[in-house]
Amino acid sequence: MLFTTYLSGIIEFMFCLVDGNNFYVSCERVFKPYLIGKPVIVLSNNDGCVVSRSQEAKDLGIKMGQPYHQCRRCVELNNVQVMSSNYALYADISERMMRLLQTLTPDCEVYSIDESFLYFHHTQYSSWHEQGRAIKAMIQQHLGIPVGVGFGKTKTLAKLANKLAKQAHEGVCCIHDYDLNKLLKNIALEAIWGVASGISKRLKRQGIYNAYHLREAPLRIVRSSCHSYGETLKFELMGISVIPLTCEKSPNKQIISSRSFGVGLSDKASLFGALTENIIRATEKLRAGRLKTKQWYVFLQSSRFKPGYCHHGVDIMHTHYTSVTAEIVSHSLNSMQRYVTSDHVYTKSGIILTDLQLVSQIQPTLFEPSYDRMDALMKACDDINHKWGRGTITLSQVHQPKQRWKMKQNQRSQAYSTQWNDILTVQ
DNA sequence: TCTGGGGTCCTAGGACCC
DNA sequence: TCTGGGGTCCTAGGACCC
Numbered sequence: 001m002l003f004t005t006y007l008s009g010i011i012e013f014m015f016c017l018v019d020g021n022n023f024y025v026s027c028e029r030v031f032k033p034y035l036i037g038k039p040v041i042v043l044s045n046n047d048g049c050v051v052s053r054s055q056e057a058k059d060l061g062i063k064m065g066q067p068y069h070q071c072r073r074c075v076e077l078n079n080v081q082v083m084s085s086n087y088a089l090y091a092d093i094s095e096r097m098m099r100l101l102q103t104l105t106p107d108c109e110v111y112s113i114d115e116s117f118l119y120f121h122h123t124q125y126s127s128w129h130e131q132g133r134a135i136k137a138m139i140q141q142h143l144g145i146p147v148g149v150g151f152g153k154t155k156t157l158a159k160l161a162n163k164l165a166k167q168a169h170e171g172v173c174c175i176h177d178y179d180l181n182k183l184l185k186n187i188a189l190e191a192i193w194g195v196a197s198g199i200s201k202r203l204k205r206q207g208i209y210n211a212y213h214l215r216e217a218p219l220r221i222v223r224s225s226c227h228s229y230g231e232t233l234k235f236e237l238m239g240i241s242v243i244p245l246t247c248e249k250s251p252n253k254q255i256i257s258s259r260s261f262g263v264g265l266s267d268k269a270s271l272f273g274a275l276t277e278n279i280i281r282a283t284e285k286l287r288a289g290r291l292k293t294k295q296w297y298v299f300l301q302s303s304r305f306k307p308g309y310c311h312h313g314v315d316i317m318h319t320h321y322t323s324v325t326a327e328i329v330s331h332s333l334n335s336m337q338r339y340v341t342s343d344h345v346y347t348k349s350g351i352i353l354t355d356l357q358l359v360s361q362i363q364p365t366l367f368e369p370s371y372d373r374m375d376a377l378m379k380a381c382d383d384i385n386h387k388w389g390r391g392t393i394t395l396s397q398v399h400q401p402k403q404r405w406k407m408k409q410n411q412r413s414q415a416y417s418t419q420w421n422d423i424l425t426v427q
Numbered sequence: 428t429c430t431g432g433g434g435t436c437c438t439a440g441g442a443c444c445c
Numbered sequence: 446t447c448t449g450g451g452g453t454c455c456t457a458g459g460a461c462c463c
Contacts, residue, residue, distance in 0.1 A: 044431035051431070051463095067430040085431090112434095112463045198460055229437075229460095256433050305430060350432090408429095 014128055014151045014174070015158040015241070016118040018101060018135060020094075021146045021166065023114035024052035027093045028083050030144045031416045031424065039080040043068055046262045046408045047084055084409035092417045093143060100142055104135065109245045115162075117155055119245050132165075132172030151175065155243045156236035159193040160211075184237065187211035194233060199226055211237055251358055252289055257282035258350025262408045264303070265347070268340045271300060272333050274349045276396050279332060282351050283325040283395070287382055292321035292362060295355035298332040300339055300346040312339040320368040321357055324378060325395040389419070 020026055024042040029035045039056035043049065050066045060078050062071050068082075075082060094113045102108045107119035125131040132149035139147045150162030151174040158175075164183075165173035175183070189200040192211055202225040208214050214222065214230075215237035222230030235242045257278045265271055275298060286293060299313030314335040322328065332351065381393045414422035 046429090046431070048429075048431055065431085069429040072429085114463080194461065196461055227438080253435075254433090258432065260431070262429090303430080348431095 012122050014120050014123070014153065015155050015245070016120060016132070016135075017111075017150045017152075017155070017158040017162040018116050018118065018139070019148050019150075019162050020097065020114035021148055021171075022052055022054050023094075023145070024085060024090055025054045025057075025083075026145045027090050028086075028413055029054075030093065031089075031413065035081055039078055040083065041075070041080055042083045042085050043411070044085060046260050047410055048260065051085060082411050084412040086413050086415065088415045088418045089413065093145065097139060097143055097145060097147075100138060101135075107245055107247060109247050110249070117158065117245055127177075128174040129172055129177065132174070133170075136171055146171065149173075153239040154236040154241045155245070156193050156233065157239065160187065160191070163191060181212060184212035184215060185210055189214065192233065192237070194229070199229070202226060203230070251291060252285075252356060253354075254356065255282050255285050255289075255291075255293075255353040256350065257285070258299075258348060258352075260348045261346070262406075263347075264345040266342050266345045271340050271346060271349065272336075275300070275332060275336065275351070276329050278349055278351045279329050280325055280395050282353055283323055283328060284382065284385075286323045286353060286356070287378060289356075290359050291356045292323045292359055293328075293353040293356050294318050294321045295353075296328065296332070297352045297354070298336055299350055299352075300336065300344070301348050302345055303347045310344060312336075312344070320365060321362050322371070323359075324371070324374045327374075329396045 025035075025040045028040065028042065035054075037056070038054070039060055039062075040054040041050050041057050041062060042052040044051045047068055050062055050064065050068060050071065053062055053064065057080055060074055060080065062074060062080070068075075074080070090113060097114075098108070098110050098116055101116050101118060105118050105120055109117040111117055120131070123131045125134060128151045132151065135149050136147055139145055148162050148165040149172045150158050150160070150165050152158035152161045153176065161173040161175035164175070165171050187210055189195050189203055189208070189210060190197070192214070195203075203209075203214065203222075206217070206221050206225050208217050208221070214234055217234065219231060219234070222234050226233070232242050259274065259278065261270075261274060265274070279298075295315070295317050297313055297315050299311060301311040301313075302309055314332075316331055316335055318331065328351075378395075381395055384393050385391065416422055416424055
Protein backbone atom coordinates (compact mmCIF):
# COMPACT_ATOMS: atom_id res chain seq x y z
CA MET A 1 0.00 0.00 0.00
CA LEU A 2 1.34 3.40 -0.93
CA PHE A 3 1.33 6.21 1.56
CA THR A 4 1.90 9.80 0.64
CA THR A 5 4.26 11.42 3.12
CA TYR A 6 2.34 13.99 5.08
CA LEU A 7 4.42 16.40 7.12
CA SER A 8 2.07 19.10 8.23
CA GLY A 9 3.39 22.60 7.63
CA ILE A 10 6.36 21.43 5.60
CA ILE A 11 4.75 20.11 2.46
CA GLU A 12 1.57 22.03 1.80
CA PHE A 13 -0.17 19.87 -0.74
CA MET A 14 -3.89 19.51 -1.24
CA PHE A 15 -6.34 17.40 -3.19
CA CYS A 16 -9.18 19.34 -4.75
CA LEU A 17 -12.48 18.15 -6.15
CA VAL A 18 -14.31 20.34 -8.64
CA ASP A 19 -17.83 19.21 -9.39
CA GLY A 20 -20.54 20.78 -11.55
CA ASN A 21 -23.71 21.62 -9.62
CA ASN A 22 -26.77 19.77 -10.96
CA PHE A 23 -24.62 19.35 -14.05
CA TYR A 24 -27.15 18.37 -16.74
CA VAL A 25 -29.60 21.04 -15.60
CA SER A 26 -26.80 23.61 -15.56
CA CYS A 27 -25.82 22.64 -19.14
CA GLU A 28 -29.42 23.16 -20.29
CA ARG A 29 -29.50 26.54 -18.57
CA VAL A 30 -26.42 27.75 -20.45
CA PHE A 31 -28.42 27.79 -23.67
CA LYS A 32 -31.84 28.43 -22.11
CA PRO A 33 -31.22 31.18 -19.55
CA TYR A 34 -34.96 31.52 -18.93
CA LEU A 35 -34.68 28.23 -16.99
CA ILE A 36 -32.54 29.93 -14.32
CA GLY A 37 -34.43 30.25 -11.05
CA LYS A 38 -37.12 27.80 -12.14
CA PRO A 39 -37.51 24.18 -11.08
CA VAL A 40 -35.97 22.02 -13.85
CA ILE A 41 -35.41 18.27 -14.20
CA VAL A 42 -33.55 16.22 -16.81
CA LEU A 43 -34.80 12.71 -17.63
CA SER A 44 -32.88 9.54 -18.48
CA ASN A 45 -33.17 7.71 -21.80
CA ASN A 46 -36.72 7.03 -22.87
CA ASP A 47 -37.76 9.84 -20.55
CA GLY A 48 -37.82 7.16 -17.84
CA CYS A 49 -36.25 8.47 -14.63
CA VAL A 50 -35.10 11.78 -13.18
CA VAL A 51 -31.30 12.01 -13.48
CA SER A 52 -30.64 15.68 -12.70
CA ARG A 53 -32.58 18.24 -10.67
CA SER A 54 -32.19 21.96 -10.11
CA GLN A 55 -32.17 23.09 -6.48
CA GLU A 56 -35.76 24.32 -6.90
CA ALA A 57 -36.81 20.83 -8.07
CA LYS A 58 -34.97 19.20 -5.14
CA ASP A 59 -36.83 21.53 -2.78
CA LEU A 60 -40.11 20.23 -4.22
CA GLY A 61 -39.13 16.75 -3.06
CA ILE A 62 -38.34 15.23 -6.47
CA LYS A 63 -35.86 12.43 -5.88
CA MET A 64 -32.78 11.37 -7.84
CA GLY A 65 -33.58 8.31 -9.98
CA GLN A 66 -37.31 8.62 -9.38
CA PRO A 67 -39.47 7.28 -12.25
CA TYR A 68 -40.95 10.21 -14.12
CA HIS A 69 -44.50 8.84 -13.98
CA GLN A 70 -44.30 8.92 -10.17
CA CYS A 71 -43.58 12.64 -10.00
CA ARG A 72 -45.56 13.76 -13.01
CA ARG A 73 -48.29 15.23 -10.85
CA CYS A 74 -45.82 17.24 -8.80
CA VAL A 75 -44.23 18.42 -12.05
CA GLU A 76 -47.55 19.63 -13.45
CA LEU A 77 -48.70 21.29 -10.23
CA ASN A 78 -45.46 23.23 -9.83
CA ASN A 79 -44.77 23.96 -13.45
CA VAL A 80 -41.45 22.11 -13.36
CA GLN A 81 -39.55 22.38 -16.67
CA VAL A 82 -38.81 18.90 -18.03
CA MET A 83 -35.93 18.12 -20.42
CA SER A 84 -34.95 14.84 -22.10
CA SER A 85 -31.25 14.10 -21.72
CA ASN A 86 -28.92 15.46 -24.40
CA TYR A 87 -25.64 13.65 -23.79
CA ALA A 88 -23.87 15.12 -26.81
CA LEU A 89 -24.30 18.58 -25.27
CA TYR A 90 -23.28 17.51 -21.75
CA ALA A 91 -20.21 15.63 -23.00
CA ASP A 92 -19.05 18.63 -25.00
CA ILE A 93 -19.44 21.09 -22.10
CA SER A 94 -17.75 18.56 -19.82
CA GLU A 95 -14.74 18.33 -22.14
CA ARG A 96 -14.39 22.12 -22.16
CA MET A 97 -14.60 22.22 -18.37
CA MET A 98 -11.90 19.56 -17.95
CA ARG A 99 -9.61 21.34 -20.43
CA LEU A 100 -9.91 24.53 -18.38
CA LEU A 101 -9.08 22.68 -15.15
CA GLN A 102 -6.05 21.09 -16.79
CA THR A 103 -4.60 24.56 -17.30
CA LEU A 104 -4.35 24.90 -13.50
CA THR A 105 -2.26 21.81 -12.82
CA PRO A 106 -1.02 18.83 -14.84
CA ASP A 107 -2.11 16.61 -11.95
CA CYS A 108 -5.73 16.34 -13.00
CA GLU A 109 -7.91 13.22 -12.93
CA VAL A 110 -11.17 13.36 -14.84
CA TYR A 111 -13.35 11.28 -12.55
CA SER A 112 -16.75 11.52 -14.23
CA ILE A 113 -18.66 13.66 -16.69
CA ASP A 114 -19.05 16.45 -14.14
CA GLU A 115 -16.15 16.17 -11.74
CA SER A 116 -12.36 16.19 -11.63
CA PHE A 117 -9.79 15.67 -8.90
CA LEU A 118 -6.87 18.11 -8.97
CA TYR A 119 -3.66 17.93 -6.94
CA PHE A 120 -1.82 21.09 -5.91
CA HIS A 121 1.66 21.11 -4.38
CA HIS A 122 1.01 24.60 -3.00
CA THR A 123 -1.21 27.57 -3.68
CA GLN A 124 -0.24 31.02 -4.90
CA TYR A 125 -3.34 32.49 -3.28
CA SER A 126 -3.58 33.71 0.30
CA SER A 127 -5.58 30.60 1.23
CA TRP A 128 -7.10 27.46 -0.27
CA HIS A 129 -10.46 29.12 0.05
CA GLU A 130 -9.27 31.93 -2.23
CA GLN A 131 -7.91 29.37 -4.68
CA GLY A 132 -11.33 27.71 -4.72
CA ARG A 133 -13.10 30.98 -5.40
CA ALA A 134 -10.79 31.62 -8.34
CA ILE A 135 -11.57 28.17 -9.83
CA LYS A 136 -15.30 28.76 -9.42
CA ALA A 137 -15.07 32.18 -11.07
CA MET A 138 -13.05 30.81 -13.99
CA ILE A 139 -15.55 28.06 -14.84
CA GLN A 140 -18.45 30.45 -14.42
CA GLN A 141 -16.87 33.05 -16.70
CA HIS A 142 -15.84 30.66 -19.50
CA LEU A 143 -18.75 28.24 -19.46
CA GLY A 144 -21.55 29.62 -17.29
CA ILE A 145 -21.55 26.43 -15.21
CA PRO A 146 -21.72 26.77 -11.39
CA VAL A 147 -19.34 24.39 -9.60
CA GLY A 148 -18.55 23.34 -6.05
CA VAL A 149 -14.88 23.15 -4.95
CA GLY A 150 -13.64 21.05 -2.03
CA PHE A 151 -10.09 20.73 -0.62
CA GLY A 152 -8.71 17.99 1.59
CA LYS A 153 -5.49 16.10 2.33
CA THR A 154 -6.94 12.99 0.66
CA LYS A 155 -9.40 12.34 -2.14
CA THR A 156 -12.00 11.13 0.36
CA LEU A 157 -11.67 14.33 2.43
CA ALA A 158 -11.76 16.51 -0.71
CA LYS A 159 -14.94 14.72 -1.74
CA LEU A 160 -16.43 15.37 1.69
CA ALA A 161 -15.37 19.02 1.53
CA ASN A 162 -17.06 19.33 -1.84
CA LYS A 163 -20.29 18.02 -0.36
CA LEU A 164 -20.06 20.52 2.51
CA ALA A 165 -19.23 23.33 0.07
CA LYS A 166 -22.56 22.84 -1.65
CA GLN A 167 -24.46 23.04 1.61
CA ALA A 168 -23.31 26.25 3.26
CA HIS A 169 -19.94 27.58 2.23
CA GLU A 170 -20.62 29.59 -0.95
CA GLY A 171 -19.57 26.61 -3.01
CA VAL A 172 -16.00 26.42 -1.63
CA CYS A 173 -14.71 24.48 1.38
CA CYS A 174 -11.29 23.50 2.67
CA ILE A 175 -12.05 20.84 5.23
CA HIS A 176 -8.90 21.54 7.26
CA ASP A 177 -10.08 25.07 8.04
CA TYR A 178 -12.55 23.49 10.47
CA ASP A 179 -12.38 21.41 13.62
CA LEU A 180 -12.16 18.04 11.87
CA ASN A 181 -13.10 16.00 14.97
CA LYS A 182 -16.29 17.94 15.45
CA LEU A 183 -17.08 17.91 11.76
CA LEU A 184 -16.63 14.15 11.28
CA LYS A 185 -18.91 13.40 14.25
CA ASN A 186 -21.73 14.98 12.25
CA ILE A 187 -21.00 13.07 9.05
CA ALA A 188 -23.17 10.00 8.54
CA LEU A 189 -21.40 6.91 7.18
CA GLU A 190 -23.43 7.03 3.96
CA ALA A 191 -22.11 10.54 3.28
CA ILE A 192 -18.58 9.14 2.89
CA TRP A 193 -17.41 8.46 -0.66
CA GLY A 194 -17.53 4.68 -1.18
CA VAL A 195 -19.95 3.88 1.64
CA ALA A 196 -23.50 2.91 0.78
CA SER A 197 -26.12 0.89 2.62
CA GLY A 198 -24.29 -2.47 2.47
CA ILE A 199 -21.03 -1.33 4.03
CA SER A 200 -22.69 1.05 6.46
CA LYS A 201 -24.85 -1.80 7.76
CA ARG A 202 -21.75 -3.91 8.41
CA LEU A 203 -19.95 -1.05 10.14
CA LYS A 204 -22.93 -0.25 12.34
CA ARG A 205 -22.92 -3.84 13.57
CA GLN A 206 -19.45 -3.07 14.95
CA GLY A 207 -20.69 0.08 16.70
CA ILE A 208 -19.35 2.47 14.05
CA TYR A 209 -22.03 5.08 13.33
CA ASN A 210 -20.31 8.13 11.84
CA ALA A 211 -17.15 9.27 10.05
CA TYR A 212 -15.40 10.05 13.36
CA HIS A 213 -16.06 6.53 14.70
CA LEU A 214 -14.66 5.05 11.48
CA ARG A 215 -11.53 7.19 11.62
CA GLU A 216 -10.88 6.24 15.26
CA ALA A 217 -11.88 2.57 15.08
CA PRO A 218 -9.15 -0.06 15.61
CA LEU A 219 -7.82 -1.49 12.33
CA ARG A 220 -8.76 -5.00 13.42
CA ILE A 221 -12.43 -4.00 13.67
CA VAL A 222 -12.68 -2.30 10.27
CA ARG A 223 -10.76 -5.13 8.66
CA SER A 224 -13.07 -7.73 10.10
CA SER A 225 -16.17 -6.09 8.68
CA CYS A 226 -14.91 -4.51 5.46
CA HIS A 227 -11.52 -6.10 4.69
CA SER A 228 -8.95 -3.85 3.04
CA TYR A 229 -11.67 -1.53 1.87
CA GLY A 230 -12.49 -0.41 5.42
CA GLU A 231 -8.79 0.11 6.05
CA THR A 232 -8.54 2.41 3.02
CA LEU A 233 -11.51 4.46 4.23
CA LYS A 234 -10.04 4.80 7.72
CA PHE A 235 -6.64 6.01 6.49
CA GLU A 236 -8.20 8.43 4.02
CA LEU A 237 -10.30 9.97 6.82
CA MET A 238 -7.11 10.25 8.92
CA GLY A 239 -5.57 12.39 6.18
CA ILE A 240 -3.22 9.67 4.95
CA SER A 241 -3.60 9.44 1.19
CA VAL A 242 -4.14 5.88 0.02
CA ILE A 243 -6.25 6.35 -3.09
CA PRO A 244 -3.85 7.76 -5.69
CA LEU A 245 -4.60 10.29 -8.38
CA THR A 246 -4.79 8.54 -11.76
CA CYS A 247 -4.25 11.11 -14.48
CA GLU A 248 -3.76 8.64 -17.31
CA LYS A 249 -7.02 7.10 -18.45
CA SER A 250 -6.48 3.36 -18.53
CA PRO A 251 -8.08 1.42 -21.41
CA ASN A 252 -11.60 0.13 -20.82
CA LYS A 253 -11.96 -3.37 -19.41
CA GLN A 254 -15.44 -3.68 -20.81
CA ILE A 255 -17.76 -1.72 -23.07
CA ILE A 256 -21.52 -1.85 -22.64
CA SER A 257 -24.21 -0.62 -24.97
CA SER A 258 -27.79 -1.30 -24.00
CA ARG A 259 -31.13 0.44 -24.40
CA SER A 260 -34.73 0.07 -23.36
CA PHE A 261 -37.20 0.30 -26.22
CA GLY A 262 -39.99 2.21 -24.57
CA VAL A 263 -42.47 -0.37 -25.95
CA GLY A 264 -42.50 -4.15 -25.78
CA LEU A 265 -41.25 -5.84 -28.97
CA SER A 266 -41.40 -9.40 -30.22
CA ASP A 267 -40.88 -9.21 -33.99
CA LYS A 268 -37.53 -10.33 -35.29
CA ALA A 269 -36.89 -7.33 -37.53
CA SER A 270 -37.26 -4.84 -34.66
CA LEU A 271 -35.31 -6.90 -32.13
CA PHE A 272 -32.44 -7.54 -34.52
CA GLY A 273 -32.53 -3.89 -35.56
CA ALA A 274 -32.21 -2.80 -31.93
CA LEU A 275 -29.41 -5.29 -31.23
CA THR A 276 -27.57 -4.14 -34.34
CA GLU A 277 -27.83 -0.54 -33.16
CA ASN A 278 -26.32 -1.60 -29.79
CA ILE A 279 -23.48 -3.40 -31.56
CA ILE A 280 -22.77 -0.44 -33.86
CA ARG A 281 -22.47 1.89 -30.86
CA ALA A 282 -20.34 -0.54 -28.85
CA THR A 283 -17.93 -1.23 -31.72
CA GLU A 284 -17.56 2.49 -32.44
CA LYS A 285 -16.47 2.95 -28.83
CA LEU A 286 -14.19 -0.07 -29.19
CA ARG A 287 -12.36 1.40 -32.19
CA ALA A 288 -12.26 4.87 -30.66
CA GLY A 289 -10.32 3.32 -27.75
CA ARG A 290 -7.98 1.51 -30.21
CA LEU A 291 -9.23 -1.79 -28.83
CA LYS A 292 -10.41 -5.13 -30.15
CA THR A 293 -12.52 -7.80 -28.46
CA LYS A 294 -12.46 -11.58 -28.45
CA GLN A 295 -15.44 -12.26 -26.23
CA TRP A 296 -18.82 -10.61 -25.83
CA TYR A 297 -22.29 -11.12 -24.40
CA VAL A 298 -25.52 -10.17 -26.17
CA PHE A 299 -28.89 -10.17 -24.47
CA LEU A 300 -32.59 -9.45 -24.73
CA GLN A 301 -34.75 -8.99 -21.66
CA SER A 302 -38.29 -8.16 -20.70
CA SER A 303 -39.48 -5.58 -18.18
CA ARG A 304 -38.43 -6.22 -14.58
CA PHE A 305 -41.65 -4.61 -13.44
CA LYS A 306 -43.97 -7.04 -15.20
CA PRO A 307 -44.68 -10.64 -14.26
CA GLY A 308 -42.81 -13.28 -16.25
CA TYR A 309 -39.51 -11.42 -16.35
CA CYS A 310 -37.06 -13.09 -18.67
CA HIS A 311 -33.45 -12.48 -19.64
CA HIS A 312 -31.91 -14.34 -22.56
CA GLY A 313 -28.27 -13.90 -23.36
CA VAL A 314 -25.43 -15.62 -25.15
CA ASP A 315 -21.73 -15.54 -24.37
CA ILE A 316 -19.73 -15.56 -27.58
CA MET A 317 -16.07 -16.54 -27.73
CA HIS A 318 -14.45 -15.52 -30.98
CA THR A 319 -11.41 -17.21 -32.44
CA HIS A 320 -9.41 -13.98 -32.66
CA TYR A 321 -9.55 -10.30 -31.73
CA THR A 322 -11.81 -8.14 -33.90
CA SER A 323 -13.43 -4.72 -34.01
CA VAL A 324 -15.29 -5.21 -37.29
CA THR A 325 -18.95 -4.30 -36.72
CA ALA A 326 -20.42 -6.61 -39.36
CA GLU A 327 -18.52 -9.61 -38.00
CA ILE A 328 -19.78 -9.08 -34.47
CA VAL A 329 -23.32 -8.38 -35.72
CA SER A 330 -23.42 -11.55 -37.76
CA HIS A 331 -22.18 -13.86 -34.96
CA SER A 332 -24.43 -12.20 -32.40
CA LEU A 333 -27.65 -12.35 -34.41
CA ASN A 334 -27.01 -15.97 -35.39
CA SER A 335 -26.64 -16.92 -31.73
CA MET A 336 -29.77 -15.05 -30.69
CA GLN A 337 -32.03 -16.60 -33.36
CA ARG A 338 -33.43 -19.19 -30.97
CA TYR A 339 -34.63 -16.57 -28.48
CA VAL A 340 -36.44 -14.44 -31.01
CA THR A 341 -39.88 -16.01 -31.09
CA SER A 342 -43.32 -14.49 -30.94
CA ASP A 343 -43.74 -15.93 -27.42
CA HIS A 344 -41.38 -13.40 -25.85
CA VAL A 345 -41.99 -9.69 -25.50
CA TYR A 346 -38.73 -7.85 -24.82
CA THR A 347 -38.19 -4.27 -23.67
CA LYS A 348 -34.42 -4.03 -23.63
CA SER A 349 -31.44 -5.23 -25.65
CA GLY A 350 -27.72 -4.88 -25.24
CA ILE A 351 -24.17 -6.07 -25.70
CA ILE A 352 -21.22 -6.23 -23.30
CA LEU A 353 -17.78 -6.45 -24.90
CA THR A 354 -15.19 -8.11 -22.66
CA ASP A 355 -11.70 -9.52 -23.13
CA LEU A 356 -10.56 -6.23 -24.64
CA GLN A 357 -7.03 -5.76 -25.88
CA LEU A 358 -5.19 -2.74 -27.23
CA VAL A 359 -4.61 -3.12 -30.97
CA SER A 360 -0.93 -2.34 -30.43
CA GLN A 361 -0.57 -5.26 -28.02
CA ILE A 362 -2.34 -8.00 -29.97
CA GLN A 363 -0.23 -10.90 -31.09
CA PRO A 364 -1.83 -12.28 -34.28
CA THR A 365 -2.04 -16.03 -34.60
CA LEU A 366 -0.67 -17.87 -37.61
CA PHE A 367 -3.99 -18.94 -39.08
CA GLU A 368 -6.26 -15.94 -38.57
CA PRO A 369 -7.47 -13.94 -41.58
CA SER A 370 -5.84 -10.62 -42.34
CA TYR A 371 -7.82 -7.71 -40.99
CA ASP A 372 -5.90 -4.96 -42.74
CA ARG A 373 -8.51 -4.19 -45.38
CA MET A 374 -11.50 -4.45 -43.00
CA ASP A 375 -9.79 -2.28 -40.38
CA ALA A 376 -9.06 0.35 -43.01
CA LEU A 377 -12.70 0.24 -44.11
CA MET A 378 -13.93 0.65 -40.52
CA LYS A 379 -11.60 3.59 -40.00
CA ALA A 380 -12.88 5.27 -43.17
CA CYS A 381 -16.49 4.77 -42.04
CA ASP A 382 -15.73 6.14 -38.57
CA ASP A 383 -14.03 9.19 -40.08
CA ILE A 384 -16.99 9.89 -42.35
CA ASN A 385 -19.53 9.44 -39.54
CA HIS A 386 -17.47 11.66 -37.28
CA LYS A 387 -17.27 14.40 -39.87
CA TRP A 388 -20.81 14.27 -41.26
CA GLY A 389 -22.79 12.93 -38.32
CA ARG A 390 -23.58 9.49 -36.88
CA GLY A 391 -25.33 7.14 -39.29
CA THR A 392 -24.08 8.81 -42.49
CA ILE A 393 -22.64 5.42 -43.36
CA THR A 394 -24.42 2.36 -42.00
CA LEU A 395 -22.03 -0.22 -40.61
CA SER A 396 -24.32 -3.19 -40.96
CA GLN A 397 -26.70 -4.55 -43.55
CA VAL A 398 -29.47 -5.54 -41.17
CA HIS A 399 -32.76 -4.20 -42.47
CA GLN A 400 -34.09 -1.57 -40.09
CA PRO A 401 -37.75 -1.04 -40.96
CA LYS A 402 -39.64 1.42 -38.78
CA GLN A 403 -37.16 1.70 -35.92
CA ARG A 404 -39.85 0.98 -33.36
CA TRP A 405 -37.17 0.58 -30.69
CA LYS A 406 -36.09 4.20 -30.94
CA MET A 407 -36.00 6.11 -27.67
CA LYS A 408 -38.68 8.43 -26.49
CA GLN A 409 -37.10 11.85 -26.11
CA ASN A 410 -39.97 14.25 -26.20
CA GLN A 411 -38.25 17.24 -24.62
CA ARG A 412 -34.74 17.10 -26.02
CA SER A 413 -32.80 20.33 -26.46
CA GLN A 414 -30.65 20.96 -29.50
CA ALA A 415 -27.03 19.93 -29.89
CA TYR A 416 -25.99 23.59 -29.72
CA SER A 417 -22.27 23.00 -29.65
CA THR A 418 -21.78 19.82 -31.68
CA GLN A 419 -24.14 20.05 -34.69
CA TRP A 420 -23.87 22.81 -37.29
CA ASN A 421 -27.62 22.72 -37.90
CA ASP A 422 -28.37 23.35 -34.22
CA ILE A 423 -26.20 26.40 -33.68
CA LEU A 424 -28.00 29.31 -32.06
CA THR A 425 -29.03 32.20 -34.30
CA VAL A 426 -28.42 35.67 -32.90
CA GLN A 427 -30.92 38.22 -34.13
C1' DT B 428 -49.41 3.49 -19.66
C1' DC B 429 -44.90 5.08 -17.95
C1' DT B 430 -39.47 2.42 -14.14
C1' DG B 431 -31.70 4.58 -17.32
C1' DG B 432 -27.14 3.39 -18.73
C1' DG B 433 -22.25 2.67 -18.16
C1' DG B 434 -18.49 1.62 -15.46
C1' DT B 435 -14.80 -0.53 -11.70
C1' DC B 436 -13.14 -3.33 -8.01
C1' DC B 437 -13.31 -7.02 -4.68
C1' DT B 438 -14.40 -11.52 -2.65
C1' DA B 439 -16.04 -16.12 -2.17
C1' DG B 440 -16.09 -20.30 -3.89
C1' DG B 441 -15.56 -23.83 -7.44
C1' DA B 442 -12.40 -26.35 -10.35
C1' DC B 443 -8.22 -28.01 -10.95
C1' DC B 444 -3.29 -29.17 -10.12
C1' DC B 445 0.55 -31.44 -7.63
C1' DT C 446 -14.55 -45.63 10.99
C1' DC C 447 -10.86 -42.67 9.60
C1' DT C 448 -10.51 -39.18 3.66
C1' DG C 449 -4.41 -33.60 3.13
C1' DG C 450 -2.71 -29.31 2.22
C1' DG C 451 -1.31 -25.72 -0.48
C1' DG C 452 -1.56 -23.30 -4.48
C1' DT C 453 -3.56 -20.92 -8.90
C1' DC C 454 -7.05 -19.40 -11.92
C1' DC C 455 -11.58 -18.19 -13.20
C1' DT C 456 -16.22 -16.53 -12.63
C1' DA C 457 -20.46 -14.88 -10.58
C1' DG C 458 -22.23 -11.73 -7.94
C1' DG C 459 -22.05 -8.00 -4.58
C1' DA C 460 -21.05 -3.30 -3.75
C1' DC C 461 -20.15 0.94 -5.12
C1' DC C 462 -19.72 5.08 -8.25
C1' DC C 463 -21.67 8.78 -11.53
